Amino acid sequence: MRARSTSLLLLPGLAFLLVGFLLPAAAMLFAPPGVTFLQVLERMGAMLTDPYDLGIMWRTVRIGLVVTALCVVLGFPIASLLARSQSRWAGVLLALAIFPLLLSNVVRTFGWLVILGSNGVIGQILTGLGVVDDAPQLLYTEVAIVLGLVQLFLPLAIITCYSAVAQVDPGLDEAARGLGASRTRAFWTVLVPLSLPGIVVAATLVFAGSVTAYTTPYLLGGSSQRMLSTQLFSYASVTVDWAAASATAIVMTVLVFLVSGLSSLVGRKGATS
Amino acid sequence: MSQVLSQAGKRSLRLRHPVAGTLAVAGYVVMIVPILFVVATSFTAGSTLRFPPDGFSLRWFAEAAAYTPFVEALVSSLQLAVLATGLALLLGVPVTLAIHRGRIPGKELLEGLFLSPLVVPELVVGLALYQQLMIGLGLNNFSTLLLGHTALLLPYAVRVTGASLALADPALEEAARGLGASPLRAFVTVTLPMLRPGLISAGLLGFVTSFNNVPLSLLLQTRDFRTLPVTMLDYVQQSYDPMVAAASTIVLAATVVVAVVAERTVGFAKIFGGINR
Incomplete structure (x- = not known):
């Protein structure tokens, strides 16, 4: 293919990417309307010293870490089970693990309102058994957000680990x-180390997804358990504070980039050693 | 589900371990059960989003389709x-x-x-x-x-x-x-x-x-x-x-x-x- 026709093929896509993504993103991050980049940086500096804003950042990172750990701990056993099984049920269970990825996050998260709400299933069980007199507050807590995010990202952890386990030669175990x-020893000394690059990728995807998710903290965390995403929305849409919105967006983007960079560094080191 | 999972693991060498099996069941419960609750409550005849549903009806489907x-x-x-x-x-x-x-x-x-x-x-x-x-x-x-x-x-x-x-x-x-x-x-x-x-x-x-x-x-x-x-x-x-x-x-x-x-x-x-x- 000649260079000219190649560039003709590339041009529409590139132009679109520029107008629909790159230019607006750069303009928003570095030069929001009526605000200088210096003011965005000042605002970010203020956030990094303000206990309330720091609390939101720490909550976001903390929830991200807990969700990532839970997704790996639950997802890897499922993935190894499915990848190594000869049973015809394995296909069904794999489909059952992938299906939620197609389903709207909103639909998936609604279920927790029924389970954790004030008249929810868990509250009814606890009061019914006489464990407590009044149903405990479960909704709008960090636990609720963690449960919702684990439900959301476990399929991603499973399929990523599945591909990793499937590449490990069964002859080795x-x-x-x-x-x-x-069995336990073979699992820990053979399967886990050989699948480690896949586990790192899974953890990165889950972490990046958790710290940027919006639907779950909005529905299950409410206004008392703000995360960076819900805070960003409120700056952009309720208070219309462009400097704060850009500063939050930068913090969120840097967090995701940092973790992705770190993980590809770990992956490369793992590949050479 | 646990029976299905342990059966699935039967011919595999490594994960018949009870801990792994329990984790796997827990994972599926978290992924699937909330969705089932949504479906169950949608057929209620009552007017609140709760489980167990009050009776059975399709009224909320009619209302959603007309909203x-x-x-x-x-x-x-x-x-x-x-x-x-x-x-x-x-x-x-x-x-x-x-x-x-x-x-x-x-x-x-x-x-x-x-x-x-x-x-x-x-x-x-x-x-x-x-x-x-x-x-x-x-x-x-x-x-x-x-x-x-x-x-x-x-x-x-x-x-x-x-x-x-x-x-x-x-x-x-x-x-x-x-x-x-x-x-x-x-x-x-x-x-x-x-x-x-x-x-x-x-x-x-x-x-x-x-x-x-x-x-x-x-x-x-x-x-x-x-x-x-x-x-x-x-x-x-x-x-x-x-x-x-x-x-x-x-x-x-x-x-x-x-x-x-x-x-x-x-x-x-x-x-x-x-x-x-």
């Missing part, structure tokens, strides 16, 4: 077992 | 998803061809550029489009949504069709050209059929991604044109009745249909899980 290692 | 904001938002979301997917493929396929078949420097950089909308948080992209295009340039919200959704789907269009193209032998296209076919004819008769699985995958993936999107679309709503997930989200804030559960159940049923179509055409796990089983 059998060799370890043949050499006298217990 | 104008939901119906209008559904039509809007379908329009947007179809247009954005079509546009993303129209722009993305030429890019894929250029990257895989062209002789140009910096291919990896170029591909990275087209994948970049996946890296920046969607809420941040939404804010940028709202502030710069809708407020700054006075673009209407439908055009802005279409621009944003298309940019969001471009990575899928480029990467997924690229995976198909990477498997296709360029010699076939060259043979067609050598036998006298014009570049366009060679593309339509040779390259396009090879791209078919990639086009179907990218199309389904794009449609579902656009239809379900909240973070990017959130700030780009107006009274004239609203998307369904955001309309449902707003509705829950105002009232806590089972109509929204009924609407959710309808969306769930439609999603099952999409999954079946995906399974029949290219393979469900291949498209949405990226898994080649």
Whole structure:
């Protein structure tokens, strides 16, 4: 293909990417309307010293870390089970794990309102058994957000780990077992280390998704459990504070980039050692 | 479920471990059970969103189907998803061809550029489009949504069709050209059929991604044109009745249909899980 026709193929897509994504994003981050970049930086500096704003950042990171840990701990066993099984049920269970990815996050998150709400299933069970007199506040807590996010991102963790486990030669675990290692030992010394790059990718995707998710903290966290995303929305739409909105957007983007960069560094190091 | 899981593990060597089995069951419970509660409460005859439901009726389905904001938002979301997917493929396929078949420097950089909308948080992209295009340039919200959704789907269009193209032998296209076919004819008769699985995958993936999107679309709503997930989200804030559960159940049923179509055409796990089983 000649260079001229190649550029003709590329041009419409590039122009679109520029107008529909790159230019607006750059303009918003570095030069919001009526605000200088210096003012955005000042605002960010104020946020990084303000206890309320710092609390929101810390909550976001904390929830992201807990959700990531839970998704790996629950997702990896499921992935190894499905990838190694010969059973015909494995296909069904794999489909069941992937299906939620197609389903609206809003629909998936609504279920927790029924379970955790003031008249919710858990509250009814606890009061019904006489464990407590009044149903505890479960909705609009960090626990609710964590549950909602684990539900949302577990499928992603499972399929990423699944691809990693599927690439590990089953002969290797059998060799370890043949050499006298217990199942548990073969799992920890063969399967986990060899799947580690996939686990790192899964953890990165889950973390990046959790710290930027909006639907879950909005529905299950309410205004008492603000995260960066719900805070960003309120700056942009309720108070219309462009400097604060851009500063929050930069913090969120840097957080995601930092973790992605760190993970690809770990991945590369793992590949060479 | 636990029996199914332990049976599934029976012939595998490593995970008949009780701890692993328990974790796996817990994982499935968290993923699936909340969805079942939504479905169960949508058939209630009562007027609150609670479990167990008060009796059985289809009244909330009738109410959801007659509720104008939901119906209008559904039509809007379908329009947007179809247009954005079509546009993303129209722009993305030429890019894929250029990257895989062209002789140009910096291919990896170029591909990275087209994948970049996946890296920046969607809420941040939404804010940028709202502030710069809708407020700054006075673009209407439908055009802005279409621009944003298309940019969001471009990575899928480029990467997924690229995976198909990477498997296709360029010699076939060259043979067609050598036998006298014009570049366009060679593309339509040779390259396009090879791209078919990639086009179907990218199309389904794009449609579902656009239809379900909240973070990017959130700030780009107006009274004239609203998307369904955001309309449902707003509705829950105002009232806590089972109509929204009924609407959710309808969306769930439609999603099952999409999954079946995906399974029949290219393979469900291949498209949405990226898994080649």
